[in-house]
Amino acid sequence: MLEFSAGYADPSIDGTEEDIGLGQLPTGNIADTFRIWGAGLRYELSDTLALGVIIDEPYGADILYASSAPLLSGTAATVDSHAITGFARYKFNENISAHGGIVYQSVSADVTLRGAAYGGLSGYNAAFSNDSAVGYMIGAAYEIPQIALRVALTYHSEIDHKMDTLETPPGASAITSTTEVTTPETIAVSFQSGIAADTLLFGSLRFSHYSATSVSPVGLRTITTNPEASLTDLENAWNAELGVGRRFNEKWAGSLSVGWEQKGEDDLVSPLGATNGATFVSVGASYQATETIKISGGIRYTDFGAALPSTSGAQRGTFDGNSAVSAGLKVQISF
Structure with missing residues (x-):
C-alpha cells in the first residue's frame, strides 16, 4: 500500500502583555499558518512479514x-x-x-530573544544547523479480526542530536559551539473495536517525555551565569483521543472524535510556547473511489489552554481563549 498525506493548520494564539506603564498591550497573533506533508509505503512480503517506510515531519x-x-x-x-x-x-x-524499525531524524532551529522582558539578554540569537541522528521504534499488537479488534503498543526512543550552533549575544562577539539536544521518547497505545454492525470505537493514549528536551547552548549559560539555562521549558504530557467511526455504505464512511492534551503543572510557560494543554474535536470522512484507491479527509478544531508566558520566573503576559483550525487529506493506493 502506498500513502500520501498533507495537512494545514491555522492557529490563532494571541494575548496581552503585563502592564509596564503603557497598559496591557496586545501581542498580536504570534503563530503563523503551516503545512505538513507525509508519505508511506507498506509491502506484504508474505502472510506473516511486511516491510515499510514512513516519511513525516x-x-x-x-x-x-x-x-x-x-x-x-x-x-x-x-x-x-x-x-x-x-x-x-x-x-x-x-x-x-510485533513491529519495529529504525528512525532517521533531522532537526534545525533558530531562536531570537528580544524585548524588555529579557533585559540584558535582549537581542540574543541562536542558529542551530541541521543535524541528523538515529533512533528506533518497537511495539506489539493484539487483534481479533472477527470483531475488528486491534490494540497496539508502540515505543519511540529518544534521539540525541549534536547541533552546530552559532550564538550572537547582544553587544558581544559570536560564539560557535555544539549543542546537544534530545528529542523526546514517546509511548503510545491505540485501539479499535467493532461495537455494532458497521460501527467502530477507536482511541489512543500517548505519553511524551518532553522534560528530557533541553536546549542549553554554551553562550546562553555563560551570559546568564546559569549552568542549567535553557531555551525550552517543557513538561511531560499525556494525550488522549476517543472516537466513533461509521460505515454508511460500500463507498462512504465517517468519524467523530474528541481529544485532550494534559495541562502542565506550572501555569508559567516559555514565551516560545504560549499554550498550556488543549482539547479538540475532529470530524472525518473517507471515500472508496475504486477497489484500490481510498481518499480520506478531516477537520479539527483545537481549543488551547490558558498560559502565562514568563522570563526569569516572572509573568510577562496572559494568553487565553486561543484556538486553531486544521485540516488534512490522505490518499491510499492498494496493490
Missing part, C-alpha cells in the same frame, strides 16, 4: 511576537524537522504481531 514551530508588544517584541522561533522510519511487522499468528 514530527516537530515544528513558527513563532513571532509583533512590534506592538514591547516586553517580547521581536522574540521568535522556528523549528523544522523531518523523519524517515523503516519498519518491519511480523505476525506470529492471527492474533499477535
Whole structure:
C-alpha cells in the first residue's frame, strides 16, 4: 500500500502583555499558518512479514511576537524537522504481531530573544544547523479480526542530536559551539473495536517525555551565569483521543472524535510556547473511489489552554481563549 498525506493548520494564539506603564498591550497573533506533508509505503512480503517506510515531519514551530508588544517584541522561533522510519511487522499468528524499525531524524532551529522582558539578554540569537541522528521504534499488537479488534503498543526512543550552533549575544562577539539536544521518547497505545454492525470505537493514549528536551547552548549559560539555562521549558504530557467511526455504505464512511492534551503543572510557560494543554474535536470522512484507491479527509478544531508566558520566573503576559483550525487529506493506493 502506498500513502500520501498533507495537512494545514491555522492557529490563532494571541494575548496581552503585563502592564509596564503603557497598559496591557496586545501581542498580536504570534503563530503563523503551516503545512505538513507525509508519505508511506507498506509491502506484504508474505502472510506473516511486511516491510515499510514512513516519511513525516514530527516537530515544528513558527513563532513571532509583533512590534506592538514591547516586553517580547521581536522574540521568535522556528523549528523544522523531518523523519524517515523503516519498519518491519511480523505476525506470529492471527492474533499477535510485533513491529519495529529504525528512525532517521533531522532537526534545525533558530531562536531570537528580544524585548524588555529579557533585559540584558535582549537581542540574543541562536542558529542551530541541521543535524541528523538515529533512533528506533518497537511495539506489539493484539487483534481479533472477527470483531475488528486491534490494540497496539508502540515505543519511540529518544534521539540525541549534536547541533552546530552559532550564538550572537547582544553587544558581544559570536560564539560557535555544539549543542546537544534530545528529542523526546514517546509511548503510545491505540485501539479499535467493532461495537455494532458497521460501527467502530477507536482511541489512543500517548505519553511524551518532553522534560528530557533541553536546549542549553554554551553562550546562553555563560551570559546568564546559569549552568542549567535553557531555551525550552517543557513538561511531560499525556494525550488522549476517543472516537466513533461509521460505515454508511460500500463507498462512504465517517468519524467523530474528541481529544485532550494534559495541562502542565506550572501555569508559567516559555514565551516560545504560549499554550498550556488543549482539547479538540475532529470530524472525518473517507471515500472508496475504486477497489484500490481510498481518499480520506478531516477537520479539527483545537481549543488551547490558558498560559502565562514568563522570563526569569516572572509573568510577562496572559494568553487565553486561543484556538486553531486544521485540516488534512490522505490518499491510499492498494496493490
